[in-house]
Amino acid sequence: MQASTLAALKELALQCARSAGELSLKRMKEPFTVEYKTSASDLVTAVDKEVEKHVISMILKRFPDHGILGEESTFAQDPAQFETLWVIDPIDGTTNYVHQQINFSVSIAVYHKGEGLVGVVYDPSRDELFYAVKGEGAYLNDRPLHLDRIVSLEEALLCTSVFWNKRAEQMGIDLIVKKLAGKVRGMRLLGSAALEMAYVAAGRLDGYVSLSLNAWDFGAGRILVEEAGGRVTTMTGTPLPYNEKSSVMACNPTFYEELQQYLHVAENTQTD
Known part of the structure; x- marks a missing residue:
């Protein structure tokens, strides 16, 4: 173009x-x-x-x-x-x-x-x-x-919408995230996925996790995080679609692998 x-x-x-x-x-x-x-x-x-x-x-x-x-x-x-x-x-x-x-x-x-x-x-x-x-x-x-600050998982401030998701409860993913909440520095919930992903790009949050978002929820936030130097994939590590519902994991790149490993239990049960 x-x-x-x-x-x-x-x-x-x-x-x-x-x-x-x-x-x-x-x-x-x-x-x-x-x-x-x-x-x-x-x-x-x-x-x-x-x-x-x-x-x-x-x-x-x-x-x-x-x-x-x-x-x-x-x-x-x-x-x-x-x-x-x-x-x-x-x-x-x-x-x-x-x-x-x-x-x-x-x-x-x-x-x-x-x-x-x-x-x-x-x-x-x-x-x-x-x-x-x-x-x-x-x-x-x-x-x-620029997401140039080195952040470990223990130092991370994360945001998620998983806790009230009924499907997450049925699959046990809410328990994984609750366990994750005890490992990281803190968890937040703002109620606007687009704004939460923008905050990841700005370094106000270090990561965002959602089991299921519509394309319009993450479409702009994905580009923001990637252009700021962050990583954005599904929870299973595959590329995000651009026009359909998906799980989302967006974070500072320095602890992406560690976060993904923590969520790997969901890989065999969660459908993107």
Whole structure:
């Protein structure tokens, strides 16, 4: 892909993220409806849908031949038909958006033939813009991000969503992670996978583990962590897909092997 095209994709992704964030903050101050998806803990708001439609409109106005894979499924066509695919989550952390009004984010990624080109995660409540371009590094508000600190597993601050996952309980993976929690320096849970992976890229967290995430949850965060020098794979160590659900393990590279060994019990039972 030409440098000029890549630059145009980056610029539009940044514009979309900021615009989506501004709209989410504006709507937060107004009454909005909240609905259940699959359960009382799986929420969607009218704002999620409005923000996704807004972002899709911005993208297709500039690149009408691109496809969209979005959480709210407001794109009418089959995303698999497109060589260039935008993978977006308009509000990652909707429950936080509804209850806390912090710790939510806009996640926007661009993939071309399965290769991650641009990743943007924007935290509008703190005005923090994390972004990365393939081969050009990762940044937080234009400050370069480099995972060059040596971290052992015992020194690591990790983040995970495994503890409340019913499938993890059925497979015993929650027990593995609970044991892991006793070995590392600490465990955190923010409730926004995109933001948590952005924090790994920024060195605020040393690693993130999830048994099951949708593509729009990790699409941008994956590019951020990799461009910052981190490792991102499935829990079993295989490459992440770009357009389907998967387990995710993202971390500082210095303890990747040690973390993977700790989670290896799941290899024969977990399906990516």
